[in-house]
Amino acid sequence: MAEIGRLVRAPQARPWLTSVTLLRTVIVLAALVGWQILAVSGLLYRDVVPPLPKVAAALVKLLSSVDFYWNLWFTIDEIAIGLVLGGLAGLVTGLVIGSNKFIAKAFEPYLYYIGPTPKIIFFPVMIMWFGAGAGSKIAMGAVSCFFPIALNVAAGMRQIDQVLIKVGESFRANPWQMATKIYLPAMRRPVINGLRLGLGVALIGTLLAETKISNRGLGFVVIDAYNTFNMPRLYAILIVLFVLAIGANALITRLGGLDEIKQK
Amino acid sequence: MPAAQAAASAILVVENIVMRFATAEGGLTAIDNVSFNVAPAEFLAVIGPSGCGKSTLFNIIGGLLGGYQGQVAVGGETVSGPHASIGMVFQEESTFPWRNVVDNIAFPLEIAGVPRRERIDRARRFVSMVGLDGFEQRYPSELSGGMRQRVSMARTLASEPKILLMDEPFASLDEQTRLLLGDKVLQIQQQLKQTTLLITHNITEAVQLADRILVMTYRPGQVKRIVDINLPRPRTSEVVSSEAFGRYVAQIWSDLREEASRGMIDDERRALHAGEHKA
Amino acid sequence: MSAAAVTARRWAPPLVGFGSLLLFLTAVEILIRVGAINRYIVPLPSEVAASFTRVILEEDILHRFLITAWECLAASLLLTVFGIGIGVAFHQVRLLRLACETWVAAMASAPLVLAYPLFLVLFGRSALTIIMMSFLVGLPPVILKTIEGLSATRRVLINVGRSFKLTSAQQFWKILLPSALPTIFVGIRLGLMFALINVVAVEFLINFGGLGQLINDLAERYDLPGVYAAICFVMLISVVFFVITERAERWLKSAG
Numbered sequence: 001m002a003e004i005g006r007l008v009r010a011p012q013a014r015p016w017l018t019s020v021t022l023l024r025t026v027i028v029l030a031a032l033v034g035w036q037i038l039a040v041s042g043l044l045y046r047d048v049v050p051p052l053p054k055v056a057a058a059l060v061k062l063l064s065s066v067d068f069y070w071n072l073w074f075t076i077d078e079i080a081i082g083l084v085l086g087g088l089a090g091l092v093t094g095l096v097i098g099s100n101k102f103i104a105k106a107f108e109p110y111l112y113y114i115g116p117t118p119k120i121i122f123f124p125v126m127i128m129w130f131g132a133g134a135g136s137k138i139a140m141g142a143v144s145c146f147f148p149i150a151l152n153v154a155a156g157m158r159q160i161d162q163v164l165i166k167v168g169e170s171f172r173a174n175p176w177q178m179a180t181k182i183y184l185p186a187m188r189r190p191v192i193n194g195l196r197l198g199l200g201v202a203l204i205g206t207l208l209a210e211t212k213i214s215n216r217g218l219g220f221v222v223i224d225a226y227n228t229f230n231m232p233r234l235y236a237i238l239i240v241l242f243v244l245a246i247g248a249n250a251l252i253t254r255l256g257g258l259d260e261i262k263q264k
Numbered sequence: 265m266p267a268a269q270a271a272a273s274a275i276l277v278v279e280n281i282v283m284r285f286a287t288a289e290g291g292l293t294a295i296d297n298v299s300f301n302v303a304p305a306e307f308l309a310v311i312g313p314s315g316c317g318k319s320t321l322f323n324i325i326g327g328l329l330g331g332y333q334g335q336v337a338v339g340g341e342t343v344s345g346p347h348a349s350i351g352m353v354f355q356e357e358s359t360f361p362w363r364n365v366v367d368n369i370a371f372p373l374e375i376a377g378v379p380r381r382e383r384i385d386r387a388r389r390f391v392s393m394v395g396l397d398g399f400e401q402r403y404p405s406e407l408s409g410g411m412r413q414r415v416s417m418a419r420t421l422a423s424e425p426k427i428l429l430m431d432e433p434f435a436s437l438d439e440q441t442r443l444l445l446g447d448k449v450l451q452i453q454q455q456l457k458q459t460t461l462l463i464t465h466n467i468t469e470a471v472q473l474a475d476r477i478l479v480m481t482y483r484p485g486q487v488k489r490i491v492d493i494n495l496p497r498p499r500t501s502e503v504v505s506s507e508a509f510g511r512y513v514a515q516i517w518s519d520l521r522e523e524a525s526r527g528m529i530d531d532e533r534r535a536l537h538a539g540e541h542k543a
Numbered sequence: 544m545s546a547a548a549v550t551a552r553r554w555a556p557p558l559v560g561f562g563s564l565l566l567f568l569t570a571v572e573i574l575i576r577v578g579a580i581n582r583y584i585v586p587l588p589s590e591v592a593a594s595f596t597r598v599i600l601e602e603d604i605l606h607r608f609l610i611t612a613w614e615c616l617a618a619s620l621l622l623t624v625f626g627i628g629i630g631v632a633f634h635q636v637r638l639l640r641l642a643c644e645t646w647v648a649a650m651a652s653a654p655l656v657l658a659y660p661l662f663l664v665l666f667g668r669s670a671l672t673i674i675m676m677s678f679l680v681g682l683p684p685v686i687l688k689t690i691e692g693l694s695a696t697r698r699v700l701i702n703v704g705r706s707f708k709l710t711s712a713q714q715f716w717k718i719l720l721p722s723a724l725p726t727i728f729v730g731i732r733l734g735l736m737f738a739l740i741n742v743v744a745v746e747f748l749i750n751f752g753g754l755g756q757l758i759n760d761l762a763e764r765y766d767l768p769g770v771y772a773a774i775c776f777v778m779l780i781s782v783v784f785f786v787i788t789e790r791a792e793r794w795l796k797s798a799g
Contacts, residue, residue, distance in 0.1 A: 023642040048664055105556030106563070113782040116736050118744035121755065121777055124762035124770050128584050163356040170326060170352040171372045171423060172345075181374070185362045204654045208748065211660070219657075226660035234661060242653050249652040 047231040058232035059239065068221070075217040078134055079199075079206045082141020087198060090146045094153025094194075108154060115147040119201070120208050127213065137209045137217070144205030145198030152194025156187035192256035196249060203245055274301035275459050276325070276427050281334035283320055294320045295332070296484035302427070305457040309470035311516065312480030313524040315531075318463045319355070321485070322431040325461070326352045339426060351425030355432040359404040359415045366391060366400040368415050372423035390418040393452055410441045414448070421452070428453075428460045434469065443501045446472050454498050467520065471495070471512045472504060479516060482523040482530070489519055586768040591775070594768040598776070602757055602769075608780070611742055611753030614670055618677035618738040623731055626682050630689025630727075635715075640690060651683035656741055659748055668751050677741040681734035688730025692723030728795050732788045739784055743777055754780070 032052065038044065039051040047054075062068050097104045097111075122143060126136040160183065168182040184191075210219020218241060225234035283295040294317040302308045312318050323329035325336050327346040336343040338350060346352075359368050366387050373383035391400055394414040404412050413433050420428065434442045450473060453460055464470050470477050471493060479488045493512060495503055503509055568588045574580045575587050598604065633640040659676060666672040696719050704718045746755025754777050761769040 019638055020641045023638055027642070102556055102559075106560035109557070110560065110564075113785055114778060116740060116785055117778050117781045118740045118747070118755070120744045121747055121758050121774050123747075124758065125774070128767070161357075163354050163358045164360065166328060166352075166354060167358050167360075167371075167419075169328060170346050170350075171375050172348065173375045177375055181371075182360075185360065188362070200652060200654070204656060207654065207657050208744070211657075212748065222657065222660055226663065229664075231664065234664075238658050238661060241657055245654045246649050246652055250649075 047229070050232045050235065054232045055235050055239075058230075058236040062233065062236045062240065071217050071221055074134075075206065075210065075219065078137045078210075078217065079141050079202055082138045082206055083145055083199060083202045085138070086142035086145040086202065087149050087195070089142070090149030090194070090198065091153055091191075093146075093150040095157065097150070098154035098157025104154065108151075111147055111150055111154075115151060119144045119205055123209055123212060126209070132213050137206050137214070140209040141202040141206040145202035148197035148201060149194040152190045152197070153187070156190030156194070157183070159190065160186045189256060192252065196252040196256070199248060199252060200245070203248070207241070273303055275304045275339055276302040276461065277335075277337040278325065279335045279337070281321070281324060281332055281336070283317065283324065283329075283332040293484035295324075296486050297334075298480075298485060298487055299334075300478055300487060300490065302459055302461055304459055307453055307460045307462070307473055307475045308478060309462045309464055309474035309476070310478045310480060311464055311467065311470045311520065312485065313482050313520065313527040314465065315483050315527050316480040316523065317483060317485030318465070318480065319431055322352075322429060322463050326350055326429050328352075348423075349426035351420040351423050351428050353413075353417050353420045353428070353430040353433045355435050357409075357412060357436075359412050359419075361404050364401050364403050365396060365407075365415055368404070369418045369422050371419055376423075387418075387422055390422045393421065393455075394418045395448060410437050410445055413437065414445070417449075421456070421458075426459060428458050429463075430460065431463045432465065434464075434466075442466070442469060443472070443504070447501045449473060450499055467513050467516050468504060471509060471516065472499070472501065477516060479519045480523070482526040488523070491516060583767070586771055590768040591771040594766075594772045595776070598757075598761075598769050598772045602761075602773075604757075604776070607753035607757050609753070610670075611746065611755070614673050614677070614742045614746075614752060615735075615739050617670075617674045618681060618742065619731075619735050621674070621678040622681040622685055622734045622738060625678075626685025626730065626734060627689050627727060629682075630686045630730075631693070633686065633690050634693040644687070644690065647683050647686050651687065655680050656744060656748075659745055663749060668749055670752065672749060673742055673745045673752055676745050677738040680741045681736075681738035684733035684737065685727075685730040688733070689723065689727050692726030692730075693719050695726065696722040725792075725796050728792055732792055735788060736785065739781060743781075 035049065036052050039049045050058075093111075097108050119140065123136065123140055126139040126143070130136040130139050164182055164186055165178070168178050173181065207217075207219040207222075210217040211223040212219075214220040214223075218237065221237050222234065222241070225231075225237060278301070279299050281295050281298045282293070285292045285294055298317075298321065300308070310318055310321065320329065324332055325343070327336075327343050327350065330344075338347055341347070341349075343350070360371070363371070366384060369390050370378075370383045370387035373386060378386070388400065391397060394417060396411060396414055396418070399407065399411070404415065407415070413436075417430075417433065434445055437445065446469060449460075452458065453473075460473075462470070462473060474493050477491045477493060479491065480486065481488045491512070495506070495508055495512070571580065571585065572588050575582050575585060633644060656676065659672070662672045662676050666675060700718055700722060701714070704714045709717065742752070743755040746752035747759050748755075750756055750759045754773070758770060758773045758777065761773055
């Protein structure tokens with residue numbers, strides 16, 4: 001955004017912004033029009049790309065049904081518990097690894113390299129351990145978010161400016177004060193970033209698990225719409241899911257972004 | 265002043281400090297038998313070339329570094345860890361980026377358990393003292409380097425230490441800011457009658473601020489000479505243009521130059537050695 | 544420090560790490576054998592190790608691996624070409640970038656893989672579904688890093704180009720692109736990782752393809768040790784892939 005000042009053209013701050021909005025509107029409109037044309041053209045099998053009014057209707061129907069909120073609550077519940085479990089485990093693990101070089105060298109590679117594997121393949125094992133109910137979904141969420149949180153907390157501990165620790169020591173802060181007034185604030189950006197990534201993968205892990213085996217939750221709503229070939233509903237639930245996921249991500253980024261002003 | 269008398273009235277007594285480090289090439293003696301005293305309300309500057317162990321000495325006196333021989337005593341008590349009577353100002357950027365100015369300065373009071381209202385009031389005193397009135401709610405990222413160092417200094421002063429220990433706090437600032445901040449430091453020191461120990465490599469700064477200057481040798485660091493600075497008090501930065509000032513600077517430089525040269529030659533030798541290893 | 548001490552220093556941590564793992568597995572083995580852990584839920588580690596060879600021989604692992612690999616390759620090619628292409632376009636047309644960059648960033652945080660039922664409808668239960676999904680998932684990082692790399696070209700280098708009166712095209716090919724290459728490669732590496740993860744995940748979910756499908760298969764057959772072995776195998780492959788791309792990136796950084 002700072003590039004605006006470097007433009008060759010004469011700086012016109014206000015109209016510039018409107019051009020952006022204009023372009024965005026044009027793109028969105030073009031996409032919607034293209035969609036509608038494709039939908040009514042008959043090129044594709046019925047409802048693979050449903051007409052916009054049908055999708056809108058399904059969206060309204062979805063959001064006004066009690067069932068949806070019941071499923072939503074169920075999913076949020078699963079994700080939250082998974083996030084808390086995986087998050088705490090990740091926090092503790094990250095703190096231990098970040099504070100000791102030897103332990104880091106011994107164990108962090110495992111976290112680092114297992115991190116980018118598709119966790120959904122663990123799902124059959126989770127089912128065996130925790131059953132086909134909420135337990136296995138929560139476990140999926142927890143396992144998914146453990147890795148990014150642990151790695152980010154460990155990295156966060158290592159990037160703490162050493163002089164800040166010295167300041168704390170020179171004022172003879174006790175361990176609790178050191179932890180709460182120096183370590184945690186100094187680490188908040190990596191920790192929040194880890195949380196953001198953790199939430200993202202916990203969400204995906206839990207929902208995918210729900211699509212595989214479940215009779216409740218938003219993942220179930222997705223697979224149910226697929227199984228009954230209710231395409232408008234499928235598009236509707238996906239739209240809602242995407243909005244929720246992107247919204248949650250933006251929310252956490254905002255919480256971390258507020259600090260952008262305080263810390264350069 | 266006879267040694268015994270000096271020791272008796274001194275508030276900081278540093279005795280026979282020897283510090284050795286184990287390194288890849290064997291052992292390294294950073295400081296070899298350094299002793300000196302600092303009297304109450306005195307401003308002592310320790311000057312030396314890079315590699316003379318000044319920062320090591322700083323960390324030892326401040327209680328952040330152990331494993332040395334000898335003893336450090338503050339007001340009669342031996343120092344064996346960070347001491348309530350010693351306040352440290354570090355060379356590096358050390359303000360807490362997540363706290364605003366007044367919360368940064370109130371930090372030592374917060375640690376000591378002073379209730380919020382009282383510690384903010386007390387912190388404000390020091391905000392004024394370093395000339396940052398109006399910046400209480402700002403964050404370090406909004407301030408210049410010099411202002412941030414003032415915050416660090418105010419934070420340490422807020423703990424009202426008997427001895428203020430500073431490690432090249434102005435190293436990262438330009439000359440003019442240094443001189444002006446030096447004025448501020450003099451003003452505060454004279455107002456509070458603060459005993460101060462300043463570690464520096466800057467001769468002008470040392471002569472401008474100090475009552476006595478301790479010149480250290482290159483590694484292993486020893487006391488080469490202690491010079492009394494008899495420039496009048498109260499002092500301002502205008503003193504730098506006086507003749508007496510120039511003479512003191514020349515005197516110190518002639519001592520320091522020898523040590524600094526030894527340091528340079530040593531650096532070059534080591535760089536050559538490292539280069540040969542690579543080839 | 545002696546040479547022996549240095550060697551010990553270097554190898555001690557990994558050995559401790561590996562040793563702990565072995566210790567843990569031995570403990571699990573013992574606990575299962577004495578009945579403390581249900582062997583129908585957690586198979587004996589020794590059995591899992593034994594089933595490795597069985598899985599490799601009986602389940603046609605090479606064939607499956609190649610399927611997964613070719614799906615990854617196809618997705619990777621697509622995301623590289625389109626990612627860099629779109630990234631360059633965004634960089635050159637400022638308005639486009641200002642309008643759409645945040646959208647691409649949002650797309651990166653969107654749980655695209657959740658839409659797999661939709662892709663099933665659109666492309667059927669086929670390799671195309673897998674490839675399209677992985678392509679889309681791996682696309683945003685490439686686009687974003689391409690833009691980042693190009694716009695982060697040091698001002699002074701651009702000025703050097705201008706002082707030699709280079710045309711726009713020359714400026715792009717000789718200065719901007721080479722300078723952006725390391726960052727672009729970071730983006731490609733991220734894209735490849737996301738693509739690989741997705742390929743295996745979607746194979747598992749839609750029960751089609753190579754390694755991901757194998758796990759699903761073994762799970763449905765209740766071949767417990769087999770499932771564990773297959774999971775280990777997939778993890779191994781992703782680790783190898785990860786290490787290779789890491790090395791490649793480091794080599795590129797030192798060469799460029």
